[in-house]
Amino acid sequence: MPRYTVHVRGEWLAVPCQDGKLTVGWLGREAVRRYMKNKPDNGGFTSVDEVQFLVHRCKGLGLLDNEDELEVALEDNEFVEVVIEGDVMSPDFIPSQPEGVFLYSKYREPEKYIALDGDSLSTEDLVNLGKGRYKIKLTSIAEKKVQQSREVIDSIIKERTGSFKST
Incomplete structure (x- = not known):
């Protein structure tokens, strides 16, 4: 079973895929769903459907088409980045090293x-x-x-x- 490591707003998520015919868009939505599930405020979202995002490879920054099938677009165990609309890329972003990818998210630690x-x-x-x-x-x-x-x-x-x- 192929699996992918997906970076969403500073979190690395392992996303297994039962079927290579699923799409890049499915992978992005599933990663966002898992991200929301692990945040106390759902990452600031009310539902996965409201999240607009792009998916690209970490190595080489290749932008992926959400309609492409995973088995065609990606290798097994590949690292990808889900970039959520409105987020800003960090200046520390290193495209060829997955561990160097950082995004500033809208989430802020509470002050009160x-x-x-x-x-x-x-x-x-x-x-x-x-x-x-x-x-x-x-x-x-x-x-x-x-x-x-x-x-x-x-x-x-x-x-x-x-x-x-x-x-």
């Missing part, structure tokens, strides 16, 4: 923090955390609760360990 205190997390906060919109920090109250929990666990372990020694 949400403080977890152990009592006031709302459903909306939880959803936004899941979408990667906040970084997390613990309040001093939450840190004390964690420390108290740890002390309880340590005392239980100590108590159980002591009882095993005496038997």
Whole structure:
């Protein structure tokens, strides 16, 4: 079974292909689907169908036609790049070395923090955390609760360990 290594926005994805008659467009969509699946905010997309992209070989930068069959257009284990419309090529791009390919994506690490205190997390906060919109920090109250929990666990372990020694 042929497989391809596809670069999407800084991520390398292994994409196996059951049928060489599938197209370059299929490979691009499948790579984008896998990319979205592994991002907390789906990479900023609502569906694979909305993503416009081009596919090209990493070595030599050959642009591929989305309608070409994979068995005709690519070799097994070839490295390809999915370039998403609107993304900008990094100046560090080295076409002949797949490990040197970088794209700047629209995704940005969140700047805002949400403080977890152990009592006031709302459903909306939880959803936004899941979408990667906040970084997390613990309040001093939450840190004390964690420390108290740890002390309880340590005392239980100590108590159980002591009882095993005496038997």
